[in-house]
Amino acid sequence: MIARIAFDYRAEFEKLAAVPETLAILRQCIHDAPEGEEALKGYAWPRETLIDVEQDGPRLTALGVTFTVKSFKGTLPLQTLLPDGKNYVVNVAIPNFALLSVEEVMVEEDCCTDNLQRRLNEGWRILCVCPPQNARRPDYILGRQKERDR
Numbered sequence: 648m649i650a651r652i653a654f655d656y657r658a659e660f661e662k663l664a665a666v667p668e669t670l671a672i673l674r675q676c677i678h679d680a681p682e683g684e685e686a687l688k689g690y691a692w693p694r695e696t697l698i699d700v701e702q703d704g705p706r707l708t709a710l711g712v713t714f715t716v717k718s719f720k721g722t723l724p725l726q727t728l729l730p731d732g733k734n735y736v737v738n739v740a741i742p743n744f745a746l747l748s749v750e751e752v753m754v755e756e757d758c759c760t761d762n763l764q765r766r767l768n769e770g771w772r773i774l775c776v777c778p779p780q781n782a783r784r785p786d787y788i789l790g791r792q793k794e795r796d797r
Contacts, residue, residue, distance in 0.1 A: 648699070648719055649697055649698070649699055649700070649719070650697070650700045650717070650718065651695060651696070651697055651716075651717040651718050651719075652695065652696060652698055652715060652716055652717060653694060653695045653715050653717055654692065654693070654694060654695075654712065654713070654714050655714060655715060657689045657694065658689040659711065659713075660673070660689045660692040660712075661687060661688065663710055663712070665687060669710060670686060672706055672710060673707075673710070673712075676698060676703035676706050676707050677692070677693065677696055677703075678696065678697065679693050679696055680692065695717065700716070700719075746774070746790075748792055749772075749790035749791065749792070750790075750791070750793045751790065751793055752790045753771070753788075753790075754787070754788055754789075755786065755789060757779075757782070757783075757784050757786065758784055758785065758786065758787050766787075766789055770792075770794075771789040771790065771791045772789065773787055773789060774789060774790045775787070
């Protein structure tokens with residue numbers, strides 16, 4: 648998964664870039680890493696960049712590089728949209744053409760796996776999974792195109 652990250656301390660790059668093996672790993676993980684003599688200067692490293700969290704994240708943390716995930720590709724953080732100013736840990740997926748083709752929706756509450764599979768076999772697709780508070784099974788919002796008479 649691609650994420651925008653911010654580095655917590657760019658000064659740590661100065662000592663990491665001084666070791667050729669470590670510098671090679673940094674360059675593999677950070678696509679806009681500085682080249683040549685600039686690589687030895689902490690301020691030359693990017694403040695924010697994009698990485699593959701699953702592949703590059705573990706390699707960076709193994710080197711001791713600390714970073715903060717700012718956002719994931721294809722999501723929009725809600726903190727800026729909500730009026731109460733609370734810091735919610737929620738992201739909303741930005742819709743694509745598949746979502747725009749949905750013509751009917753339904754809610755399956757307290758849905759077991761067998762019932763969900765039956766709905767998927769009927770052509771319904773999962774639009775949203777709503778994990779419950781202190782309950783066993785989630786609610787699902789499902790959508791599909793209307794069946795046309797032929």
